[in-house]
Amino acid sequence: MKNKIALCIACFLLANLAFGQEPEMADTMRSEGKIYVLVAIISTILLGLLVYLFFIERKVTKLEKLLSEKK
Amino acid sequence: MKTWLKVVCVVFLFYSVIGGLLLPVPRLAIVNETIRGLYYHVPMWFGMVTMFAFSVYHSVVYLRKPSFGTDIKSQLYANVGVMLGMLGIFTGMIWANYTWGSPWHGDPKQNGAAIALLVYFAYFILRGSVENEEQKARLSAVYNVFAFVTMIPLIFVIPRMTSSMHPGNGGNPGFNMYDLDSQMRLVFYPACIGWILLGFWIANLRIRIKLIEETLLETSNEK
Numbered sequence: 001m002k003n004k005i006a007l008c009i010a011c012f013l014l015a016n017l018a019f020g021q022e023p024e025m026a027d028t029m030r031s032e033g034k035i036y037v038l039v040a041i042i043s044t045i046l047l048g049l050l051v052y053l054f055f056i057e058r059k060v061t062k063l064e065k066l067l068s069e070k071k
Numbered sequence: 072m073k074t075w076l077k078v079v080c081v082v083f084l085f086y087s088v089i090g091g092l093l094l095p096v097p098r099l100a101i102v103n104e105t106i107r108g109l110y111y112h113v114p115m116w117f118g119m120v121t122m123f124a125f126s127v128y129h130s131v132v133y134l135r136k137p138s139f140g141t142d143i144k145s146q147l148y149a150n151v152g153v154m155l156g157m158l159g160i161f162t163g164m165i166w167a168n169y170t171w172g173s174p175w176h177g178d179p180k181q182n183g184a185a186i187a188l189l190v191y192f193a194y195f196i197l198r199g200s201v202e203n204e205e206q207k208a209r210l211s212a213v214y215n216v217f218a219f220v221t222m223i224p225l226i227f228v229i230p231r232m233t234s235s236m237h238p239g240n241g242g243n244p245g246f247n248m249y250d251l252d253s254q255m256r257l258v259f260y261p262a263c264i265g266w267i268l269l270g271f272w273i274a275n276l277r278i279r280i281k282l283i284e285e286t287l288l289e290t291s292n293e294k
Contacts, residue, residue, distance in 0.1 A: 023100040035092060042088050050081055053272065060279050067286055 072275045076268055083265030087111070090258045097252050101170055108166045110258050114266040115159035116184070116226070121267045122152030122274065123191070127219040130212035139285070142208040145215055147277040149194060151270050156188050171236060180237045183225035190218045 029035055091110035099106060126148035133141040163181060164174040175181065197214055201207035230237060 023098045023103055025098055026104045039089055039092050042092070043085060046084060046088055050084070053276075054077075057272075057276055060276055060283070063283050064279065067283060070290075 072272055077272060080265050080268035080272060083261040084269065087114075087258055087262035087265055091262065094258055095254060097254070105166060105169055106255075108162070109255065110262045112159060112162040112166055113259070114263045115155045115162060117263040118266040118270040119152045119156040119159060120222075120226075122148045122155060122270050123219055123222060125274075126152060127215055130215040133208060133212045134216075137205070137208065139208075140282075142212065143281045143285075144278055145212060146198060147281065148274050149191060149215065149218075150277065151274040153188060153191050153195075154273075155266070155270055156184065156191070160184060160188065176236070178230075178237065179233045179235045180226065180230035183229055187222040187225045190221050194218050 026035070087110050091107055096104075096106050126145045129141045129145035129148065133145060160181075163184075167176055167178075167181070168174045171178070194211060194214055198207055198211045201210060
Protein backbone atom coordinates (compact mmCIF):
# COMPACT_ATOMS: atom_id res chain seq x y z
CA MET A 1 0.00 0.00 0.00
CA LYS A 2 2.74 2.37 1.02
CA ASN A 3 4.55 1.66 -2.22
CA LYS A 4 1.47 2.51 -4.24
CA ILE A 5 1.07 5.86 -2.49
CA ALA A 6 4.76 6.63 -3.04
CA LEU A 7 4.35 5.74 -6.71
CA CYS A 8 1.32 8.02 -6.97
CA ILE A 9 3.22 10.91 -5.42
CA ALA A 10 6.21 10.25 -7.70
CA CYS A 11 3.93 10.24 -10.76
CA PHE A 12 2.27 13.46 -9.59
CA LEU A 13 5.62 15.18 -9.13
CA LEU A 14 6.82 13.98 -12.55
CA ALA A 15 3.62 15.23 -14.20
CA ASN A 16 4.11 18.56 -12.48
CA LEU A 17 7.65 18.77 -13.78
CA ALA A 18 6.56 17.98 -17.32
CA PHE A 19 3.41 20.09 -17.67
CA GLY A 20 3.33 22.57 -14.83
CA GLN A 21 6.41 24.50 -15.89
CA GLU A 22 5.80 28.22 -15.82
CA PRO A 23 7.07 30.50 -18.60
CA GLU A 24 10.37 32.03 -17.66
CA MET A 25 10.22 35.57 -16.26
CA ALA A 26 12.87 37.87 -14.84
CA ASP A 27 12.17 36.79 -11.26
CA THR A 28 15.80 36.62 -10.17
CA MET A 29 16.47 40.15 -11.37
CA ARG A 30 13.42 41.37 -9.48
CA SER A 31 14.29 39.56 -6.26
CA GLU A 32 17.78 41.08 -6.38
CA GLY A 33 16.17 44.50 -6.66
CA LYS A 34 18.01 45.31 -9.87
CA ILE A 35 14.75 46.19 -11.61
CA TYR A 36 14.78 49.45 -9.59
CA VAL A 37 18.02 50.39 -11.34
CA LEU A 38 16.17 50.24 -14.65
CA VAL A 39 13.21 52.17 -13.25
CA ALA A 40 15.60 54.88 -12.05
CA ILE A 41 17.46 55.11 -15.36
CA ILE A 42 14.36 55.32 -17.55
CA SER A 43 12.64 57.74 -15.16
CA THR A 44 15.69 60.02 -15.21
CA ILE A 45 15.70 60.17 -19.01
CA LEU A 46 11.95 60.81 -19.09
CA LEU A 47 12.29 63.53 -16.46
CA GLY A 48 15.12 65.17 -18.37
CA LEU A 49 13.21 65.21 -21.64
CA LEU A 50 10.03 66.55 -20.04
CA VAL A 51 11.91 69.32 -18.22
CA TYR A 52 13.61 70.20 -21.51
CA LEU A 53 10.21 70.38 -23.22
CA PHE A 54 9.00 72.65 -20.43
CA PHE A 55 11.93 75.02 -20.99
CA ILE A 56 11.31 75.08 -24.75
CA GLU A 57 7.74 76.08 -23.98
CA ARG A 58 8.96 78.93 -21.74
CA LYS A 59 11.21 80.12 -24.55
CA VAL A 60 8.33 80.09 -27.04
CA THR A 61 6.11 82.05 -24.65
CA LYS A 62 8.90 84.60 -24.24
CA LEU A 63 9.22 85.00 -28.00
CA GLU A 64 5.47 85.43 -28.36
CA LYS A 65 5.53 88.22 -25.78
CA LEU A 66 8.48 89.91 -27.49
CA LEU A 67 6.65 89.84 -30.80
CA SER A 68 3.41 91.27 -29.42
CA GLU A 69 5.36 94.08 -27.71
CA LYS A 70 7.12 94.92 -30.97
CA LYS A 71 3.86 95.44 -32.85
CA MET B 72 -2.39 73.66 -23.73
CA LYS B 73 -3.87 73.81 -20.24
CA THR B 74 -1.45 73.30 -17.35
CA TRP B 75 -3.49 70.55 -15.69
CA LEU B 76 -3.32 68.54 -18.93
CA LYS B 77 0.47 68.76 -18.86
CA VAL B 78 0.46 67.61 -15.23
CA VAL B 79 -1.76 64.64 -16.17
CA CYS B 80 0.61 63.89 -19.07
CA VAL B 81 3.74 63.91 -16.87
CA VAL B 82 2.11 61.88 -14.08
CA PHE B 83 0.76 59.24 -16.47
CA LEU B 84 4.08 58.92 -18.33
CA PHE B 85 5.98 58.36 -15.08
CA TYR B 86 3.29 55.94 -13.92
CA SER B 87 3.62 54.03 -17.20
CA VAL B 88 7.38 53.64 -16.69
CA ILE B 89 7.32 52.78 -12.99
CA GLY B 90 4.10 50.76 -13.00
CA GLY B 91 4.90 49.27 -16.36
CA LEU B 92 8.15 47.79 -15.09
CA LEU B 93 7.08 46.85 -11.56
CA LEU B 94 3.41 45.80 -11.58
CA PRO B 95 2.60 42.12 -12.20
CA VAL B 96 1.83 40.87 -15.70
CA PRO B 97 0.50 37.53 -16.97
CA ARG B 98 3.18 34.86 -17.33
CA LEU B 99 3.01 33.72 -20.95
CA ALA B 100 5.29 31.60 -23.10
CA ILE B 101 7.09 33.19 -26.08
CA VAL B 102 6.52 36.79 -24.98
CA ASN B 103 7.64 36.23 -21.37
CA GLU B 104 8.74 39.53 -19.83
CA THR B 105 8.57 41.39 -23.17
CA ILE B 106 4.80 41.54 -22.69
CA ARG B 107 5.54 44.89 -21.03
CA GLY B 108 6.31 46.24 -24.47
CA LEU B 109 2.55 46.69 -24.79
CA TYR B 110 2.79 49.68 -22.43
CA TYR B 111 5.23 51.51 -24.71
CA HIS B 112 4.76 50.21 -28.26
CA VAL B 113 0.97 50.41 -28.54
CA PRO B 114 0.52 53.94 -27.08
CA MET B 115 2.66 55.20 -30.00
CA TRP B 116 -0.08 54.02 -32.39
CA PHE B 117 -2.85 55.46 -30.22
CA GLY B 118 -0.98 58.76 -30.27
CA MET B 119 -0.41 58.59 -34.02
CA VAL B 120 -4.07 57.90 -34.83
CA THR B 121 -5.21 60.70 -32.51
CA MET B 122 -2.77 63.15 -34.11
CA PHE B 123 -3.90 62.14 -37.61
CA ALA B 124 -7.54 62.50 -36.56
CA PHE B 125 -6.93 66.07 -35.38
CA SER B 126 -4.96 66.76 -38.54
CA VAL B 127 -7.80 65.63 -40.80
CA TYR B 128 -10.32 67.52 -38.67
CA HIS B 129 -8.41 70.76 -39.26
CA SER B 130 -8.11 69.93 -42.96
CA VAL B 131 -11.90 69.60 -43.23
CA VAL B 132 -12.33 72.86 -41.30
CA TYR B 133 -9.88 74.46 -43.73
CA LEU B 134 -11.81 73.24 -46.77
CA ARG B 135 -15.04 74.65 -45.36
CA LYS B 136 -13.51 77.95 -44.29
CA PRO B 137 -9.91 78.57 -45.43
CA SER B 138 -7.59 80.17 -42.89
CA PHE B 139 -3.85 80.10 -42.28
CA GLY B 140 -4.21 78.82 -38.71
CA THR B 141 -6.13 75.65 -39.55
CA ASP B 142 -3.76 74.81 -42.41
CA ILE B 143 -0.65 74.84 -40.23
CA LYS B 144 -2.51 72.96 -37.49
CA SER B 145 -3.32 70.12 -39.86
CA GLN B 146 0.28 70.12 -41.08
CA LEU B 147 1.88 69.97 -37.65
CA TYR B 148 -0.53 67.45 -36.11
CA ALA B 149 0.30 65.18 -39.05
CA ASN B 150 3.97 65.85 -38.43
CA VAL B 151 3.83 64.75 -34.78
CA GLY B 152 1.65 61.79 -35.84
CA VAL B 153 4.31 60.60 -38.28
CA MET B 154 6.98 60.91 -35.58
CA LEU B 155 4.95 58.75 -33.18
CA GLY B 156 4.20 56.30 -35.99
CA MET B 157 7.87 55.89 -36.78
CA LEU B 158 8.63 55.24 -33.12
CA GLY B 159 5.82 52.65 -33.25
CA ILE B 160 7.37 50.95 -36.28
CA PHE B 161 10.85 50.85 -34.75
CA THR B 162 9.72 49.60 -31.34
CA GLY B 163 7.58 47.03 -33.13
CA MET B 164 10.59 45.82 -35.11
CA ILE B 165 12.65 45.40 -31.96
CA TRP B 166 9.84 43.51 -30.28
CA ALA B 167 9.14 41.36 -33.34
CA ASN B 168 12.78 40.38 -33.57
CA TYR B 169 12.54 38.68 -30.17
CA THR B 170 9.04 37.20 -30.32
CA TRP B 171 8.39 36.46 -34.01
CA GLY B 172 11.99 35.74 -34.98
CA SER B 173 12.75 38.61 -37.36
CA PRO B 174 12.28 42.39 -37.33
CA TRP B 175 10.17 42.46 -40.49
CA HIS B 176 7.80 39.56 -40.56
CA GLY B 177 5.47 40.68 -43.30
CA ASP B 178 2.65 40.74 -40.79
CA PRO B 179 -0.42 42.44 -42.38
CA LYS B 180 -0.59 45.03 -39.62
CA GLN B 181 3.12 45.76 -39.88
CA ASN B 182 2.92 46.21 -43.65
CA GLY B 183 -0.26 48.25 -43.34
CA ALA B 184 1.33 50.60 -40.82
CA ALA B 185 4.37 51.05 -43.06
CA ILE B 186 2.19 51.85 -46.08
CA ALA B 187 0.12 54.30 -44.00
CA LEU B 188 3.33 56.10 -43.01
CA LEU B 189 4.43 56.25 -46.66
CA VAL B 190 1.05 57.78 -47.54
CA TYR B 191 1.69 60.46 -44.94
CA PHE B 192 5.26 61.02 -46.17
CA ALA B 193 3.70 61.84 -49.53
CA TYR B 194 1.57 64.47 -47.75
CA PHE B 195 4.72 66.35 -46.73
CA ILE B 196 6.26 65.94 -50.17
CA LEU B 197 3.10 67.44 -51.64
CA ARG B 198 3.30 70.36 -49.23
CA GLY B 199 6.92 70.93 -50.08
CA SER B 200 6.40 70.89 -53.82
CA VAL B 201 3.71 73.57 -54.22
CA GLU B 202 4.93 77.17 -54.21
CA ASN B 203 1.64 79.02 -53.96
CA GLU B 204 0.53 79.14 -50.31
CA GLU B 205 -3.22 78.93 -50.92
CA GLN B 206 -2.88 76.18 -53.47
CA LYS B 207 -0.57 74.26 -51.15
CA ALA B 208 -3.04 74.52 -48.29
CA ARG B 209 -6.05 73.47 -50.38
CA LEU B 210 -4.34 70.58 -52.18
CA SER B 211 -2.79 69.19 -49.02
CA ALA B 212 -6.09 69.47 -47.13
CA VAL B 213 -7.82 67.37 -49.81
CA TYR B 214 -4.94 64.90 -49.83
CA ASN B 215 -5.00 64.67 -46.04
CA VAL B 216 -8.62 63.50 -46.13
CA PHE B 217 -7.63 60.72 -48.55
CA ALA B 218 -4.58 59.84 -46.46
CA PHE B 219 -6.69 59.44 -43.31
CA VAL B 220 -9.32 57.37 -45.10
CA THR B 221 -6.54 55.13 -46.46
CA MET B 222 -4.88 54.71 -43.07
CA ILE B 223 -8.01 53.38 -41.28
CA PRO B 224 -8.48 50.19 -43.37
CA LEU B 225 -4.72 49.62 -43.60
CA ILE B 226 -4.29 49.51 -39.84
CA PHE B 227 -7.69 48.52 -38.46
CA VAL B 228 -9.57 46.55 -41.13
CA ILE B 229 -7.25 44.50 -43.35
CA PRO B 230 -5.23 42.95 -40.45
CA ARG B 231 -8.49 41.71 -38.93
CA MET B 232 -9.63 40.13 -42.20
CA THR B 233 -6.45 38.14 -42.77
CA SER B 234 -4.39 36.31 -40.16
CA SER B 235 -2.20 38.74 -38.30
CA MET B 236 0.03 37.94 -35.38
CA HIS B 237 -0.98 41.13 -33.60
CA PRO B 238 -3.33 40.48 -30.67
CA GLY B 239 -7.01 40.75 -31.47
CA ASN B 240 -6.35 40.05 -35.14
CA GLY B 241 -5.31 36.46 -35.69
CA GLY B 242 -5.09 33.11 -33.96
CA ASN B 243 -1.92 33.22 -31.91
CA PRO B 244 -2.75 31.98 -28.41
CA GLY B 245 0.51 33.36 -27.01
CA PHE B 246 -0.72 36.83 -27.74
CA ASN B 247 -4.48 36.57 -27.54
CA MET B 248 -4.85 36.52 -23.79
CA TYR B 249 -3.14 39.66 -22.65
CA ASP B 250 -5.41 42.23 -24.26
CA LEU B 251 -8.13 40.98 -21.92
CA ASP B 252 -6.01 41.12 -18.79
CA SER B 253 -7.42 43.64 -16.34
CA GLN B 254 -4.06 44.00 -14.55
CA MET B 255 -2.48 45.35 -17.70
CA ARG B 256 -5.32 47.75 -18.47
CA LEU B 257 -4.44 49.62 -15.26
CA VAL B 258 -1.14 50.70 -16.81
CA PHE B 259 -1.99 50.52 -20.50
CA TYR B 260 -4.80 53.10 -20.62
CA PRO B 261 -2.98 55.78 -18.56
CA ALA B 262 0.08 55.20 -20.78
CA CYS B 263 -2.02 55.82 -23.90
CA ILE B 264 -3.51 59.01 -22.44
CA GLY B 265 -0.06 60.18 -21.36
CA TRP B 266 1.50 59.72 -24.81
CA ILE B 267 -1.49 61.26 -26.60
CA LEU B 268 -1.20 64.33 -24.33
CA LEU B 269 2.55 64.50 -24.98
CA GLY B 270 1.76 64.50 -28.70
CA PHE B 271 -0.62 67.42 -28.20
CA TRP B 272 1.98 69.26 -26.14
CA ILE B 273 4.68 68.95 -28.82
CA ALA B 274 2.22 69.77 -31.63
CA ASN B 275 1.07 72.84 -29.69
CA LEU B 276 4.67 74.08 -29.41
CA ARG B 277 5.34 73.45 -33.10
CA ILE B 278 2.19 75.38 -34.07
CA ARG B 279 3.18 78.34 -31.89
CA ILE B 280 6.72 78.38 -33.31
CA LYS B 281 5.28 78.34 -36.84
CA LEU B 282 2.98 81.28 -35.98
CA ILE B 283 5.95 83.28 -34.61
CA GLU B 284 7.92 82.50 -37.76
CA GLU B 285 5.01 83.64 -39.91
CA THR B 286 4.54 86.97 -38.08
CA LEU B 287 8.30 87.59 -38.34
CA LEU B 288 8.20 86.95 -42.08
CA GLU B 289 5.19 89.26 -42.45
CA THR B 290 6.83 92.13 -40.58
CA SER B 291 10.04 91.75 -42.56
CA ASN B 292 8.02 91.87 -45.79
CA GLU B 293 6.33 95.09 -44.74
CA LYS B 294 9.63 96.85 -44.17
